[in-house]
Amino acid sequence: MNLPLSNIKVLDVSQIMAGPFCCMLLGDMGADVIKVETPGVGDQTRKAMGFRLKGEDSGGFLALNRNKRSVEIDLKNPAGLEAFYELVRGADVLVENNRPGVAARLKIDYPALREINPRLVYASISGFGQTGPWSRRPGLDLIAQAMSGVMSVMGHPDAPPVKSSVPIADLGAGLFSAYGILSAIIGRGHTGQGQYVDASLFETALGLSVWESAEYWGTGTVPVPIGSANRMSAPYQAVRAADRHFVIGAANPKLWAALCEVIERTDLLQDPRFTDNAARIRNRDVLIREIEGEFARKPADEWVDALLAAGVPAGPIYTYDEALVSEQAVAREMVLEIDHPVEGRVKALGFPVKLSGTPQQVRYPAPLLGQHTQEVLGEFGLDDMAIEALRERGAFGQPVAPQTLKNGTA
Template identity: 55%
Template sequence: MTQTESSSPANQGNPARPKGALDGIRVLDLTQVMSGPFSTMMLGDLGADVIKIEQPGSGDQTRKSWGYAVKGEDSRAFLSLNRNKRSVCLDLKKAEDLQDFYALAATADVVVENFRPGVAKRLAVDYDTLNAVNPRIIYASISGFGQTGPYANYPGYDLIAQAMTGVMSITGEPGGAPVKCGLPVADLGAGLFCTIGILGAVIARGQDGPGQYLETSLFETAVALSVWESTEYWATGEAPVALGSANRMSAPYQAIATKDGYVTIGANNEKLWRNLCQAMDAVHLVHDERFLNNNLRMKHRTELVAVLEPYFAQRSTDDWVELLLAAGVPAGPIRNYAQVLDEDPHVKARGMVASFDHPVEGRLPVLASPIRLQGTPPTIRKAPPLLGADTEEILAEIRVPASRSAGS
């Protein structure tokens, strides 16, 4: 069953649906915006029962104030990160709602939060409190800079994390102004690391063991992803700088201008370098003393690109891609997202665009999970919930009187 098929009304709740890898795992989602919702969405795709705890009347910050609202009040930003979840409205500052939350925690396997450090404790939904309610609880915290350290109370924004970890110093063209990575790598990466930690904790807990606390942060994520940059610094003693599209460990490995655009090439070993020179009809470059090995090509990267550009300017991008791939040289065109999402045959073949039916927005496209599990594949079973849509149902499940209306 594809992710798109599983999102259709005919397949939602279908007993023939493949079992999810996390079927039977209940997750309480106290997160909002991006890093936490991205993590819990992945857990939901894998079959977990994700219950999103939202503030009555407002809900997740991204519902109304971020991105592109089309028909209803919920923005496309919210809809892109909250499928396979149920929404229950609880005001954790109210004693009655807090007791409802504790009753839910007693049934849960995982709690995920991305409050600022200290907020969960002030709300009495911190790990120590919930561990007393349910010793098997796995409690995951995502923050901007971690729960301890001199930056712990700094606001947790992807842009700030990229700036303070060096990411912006190596992004962009050489000598240019600092540029953030186009994708929110600290936010999304923290969500990924959090998910990995949760899965590890679930395995460690097993059937009868205790839960545990885990945390990660945007700051540590951005540092951890700086694998080549830290390697360069420790090897040379010099802070890495921006290289544009070039790679700091091999050359040529970057985008090169063509007759009508750009082509990316990955000639990152000696065989590929020789193949590239042959494909360009420039075999003499193999013997050029500046380019005899990768270290020399990296040292003379500026000269190397200047030598390559006149060759590439003679043909179109498509011609170069065809020629280089035939020569065994990794190559590809630079495409925009309209080309990728609407036209790319490989995106279609791999099913990377799925969809779901939303009660207000109608049928919406969405990025599918890239995880391919043969026996327990990720599925899209539920559209992102309306605010508080599942409050009555969820509180009834734990035998709590549910008199308040959804979203109130």
């Protein structure tokens, strides 16, 4: 079965999170993703996270690099650059996440590669984009969350700054980049030409700030942290029951009325402080105290069952050990087991979007460093003699004797 992107070849010249996540998404949809890595070093995430499984690569690297093949190429070596240009000639997409200016110094920037392959869709992911006064600053998820305003609304009022533990700027930039890349591929079908895709962590975090920017422009008030609450409706947050917290979302008049019925407080429907959503938002703190007084009578699970029976959205707050084995996660196959040549069978997150006609597949586990160098270069048109000549010139790191090559690895 051909997956939707099975005719697309992607060069993943990125590392750590945003770029690798973008390329993994493309690979999950069938793209042939070639991960270009520095010889002997590879993606920084290979050594990250502070723990190992059985081999040398971290769990984080395994999580972000399935459905890829790895080649080692020294882009600072003239022979390595020659080998890389051969890959560019046959590629559809390139993704890199160097700081602006680095790709040009390496002679792998878009203007240089467009001369080799005008159909190339070239995506750069950086901290702040390729232009503007901040473009040359180092960019990390933490910095993007801070400077986009996202951190200013995280956590609780009068508490120290808090960032989202889930790296929304990094992962979101990967998602936006995939969206831009696929749009450019569709456009290429009309024009025959590739184009440059410029994505950033800063703009991703700012672009996701939909409610916060609307509140600021609509009221003139700078948004502040509101804990687990929602800026547009109330009650819509975590509340305390007799044993622990759970979440509710009574976001419209019908649901608010149903909630009042469940907790046996229909008097709140006539309370002038809570007559409509705007009033409930203004008086959120008082509202939550009122309903938490009722929730204190029973455990969270009983309230969740009662609210769901009445049609009110509610749910427990799971930790990851609970969420990953929940009946819904199991039913939706959100935990996969993947065979890895060193680690054996490893668990990985499943595909968060399902396609009915061409369901995604795990075709490759995360690759070992340089595992497919010989194989890939051969597929891109270089014969064994040409590959060996490049190897002797240091294209793939320090030259090695030909007899050390086994099973297409280098």
